[in-house]
Amino acid sequence: MAGYLFSLDSIDSLMNCIDKGTYSTRLSLPSGGLWKIHHEGTFADYSSMAEGDNVYFFIKRKIYGIGILINISGECKFLNYPKANYPDTPDYDTIKSKLILDNGSKESLQYRFVCTFKPSPYFFKDGIDMDETLASAPNQFKILRAFWKLSFIKFSDEENQAFKNIILRRNIEVINNSSIINTIQSDFVKSHLQIEALVSNNSDYRLTTVPFLNNINNPNGSLKHEMAIEASLIHQLTNLEENAVEVFGKWDYLTHQIIASPFKPIDYMDKMDIFGYKYIKNQKPTISNFLVIEIKKGQVEVQDVMQLMKYVDWIKNEYTYGDYSMINAFLLGHSYTQEAIDTYQDIVERKYINGVRPSVSKTWNNVRLVTYNFDITKENLIYEII
Structure with a gap:
């Protein structure tokens, strides 16, 4: 817990x-x-x-x-x-x-x-x-x-x-x-x-996200605050809202703004927008998978893809100890530049060794690109994998 x-x-x-x-x-x-x-x-x-x-x-x-x-x-x-x-x-x-x-x-x-x-x-x-x-x-x-x-x-x-x-x-x-x-x-x-x-x-x-979204949405369906997107997504996943779960999955632990850099002055630390994990079914507290989501309120650019992969490697070192297969990574934005998509295709793949005697070479590329849009009729964020 x-x-x-x-x-x-x-x-x-x-x-x-x-x-x-x-x-x-x-x-x-x-x-x-x-x-x-x-x-x-x-x-x-x-x-x-x-x-x-x-x-x-x-x-x-x-x-x-x-x-x-x-x-x-x-x-x-x-x-x-x-x-x-x-x-x-x-x-x-x-x-x-x-x-x-x-x-x-x-x-x-x-x-x-x-x-x-x-x-x-x-x-x-x-x-x-x-x-x-x-x-x-x-x-x-x-x-x-x-x-x-x-x-x-x-x-x-x-x-x-x-x-x-x-x-x-x-x-x-x-x-x-x-x-x-x-x-x-x-x-x-x-x-x-x-x-x-x-x-x-x-x-x-009951807690609802409606008043946090209605007043900060832009005409194109994007939001003015990234923190509002974090709050909405955590709320939707915690309450098992169908669209959010279909895209991001179910998670037993969710939090935001988690440190993802070596210890240094707090104001200069990198922080993951959303971090989480899930347990092996009926085997709590043994963790099966970790979640990381990097969020951008507007258009996702090349440096955002690079930032997400930095967090992926941090989780590999600090939480899964070399096992990329435990990591589920998502990039979430309102839209993507073509350069960001091209960079994603070039850099997300990771080669790693799994097991000992025998050791097996494996490839990991479990990174999904997702868009969000504020649906004014539902007063909620809707997500879609691209």
Whole structure:
């Protein structure tokens, strides 16, 4: 299962989250009736949340855990109030009775998305210092090292297990002796029942991409923000929308903006637009395939093909250890230059050796070129392999 690390400013904030069994990111107000790129990125992160993912909190160098996302009425993430994903701000007094999270002021309207969780097995009182966490499994922590200027991050099964390992080891006495009162207790059940009363059979609280796409589409069917395409595609694949799955397949883990370069100053790191993987059927957590998608909002050019292949080689080195056959790569844009198509045909092929005694020479070229188009009647993105 994946994991999420949420950044908070105080222990009081942590207690409030745990007591309610909810977390919400405070977002700046939209400007000029439009969402900004960081708003779209936050939507993408919430869209990929799934029941069973773990939850941790980060406060002043220390990491607290452990929680697990749980579904309420079939979902573990919601809009905080109807149309919270639209780029406008309603009157607080008018919408107050429909808020999932309400701190008693209009500031509550800045909390647009909410996820729900419970302790698993406990939320332990003592946090683990960031340095101790990193030192406990240096080869497993990848995304944590790039946690910079973000409200929260998502990380893979392997890194999630490393988080759990250090927290559980440091709290063995608590786990083995229930008489030791060393856990932060939670009264989340009452809060979850109140949420259920609001969201049950009410689609107004479900996350949708419509308001993120309608206001930034161009007359030719392209979008103005690449992040909006990332968010839409992650949402469509997570919800198994037919067209998206037909083109890109089904994936058990999806995320975006994943580091794909040697460690260096964060602002200069290369990032994959969409990254994912799937498990061998009924054999979780054994991974069968990895996904990488490079996205361009307009016309795909030669350098974009080169960038995708750089990511393919990075995954080969960092995740599949030489086995290209595990990689599924896609280039997604609104259109392609002929030069980009010609370059694609010339450079995507990879020769590699598979196995030992006997070793077998193999060829890989599993790269697909895909176009997207905003369908104004369906208010959604449509994908097509070229």
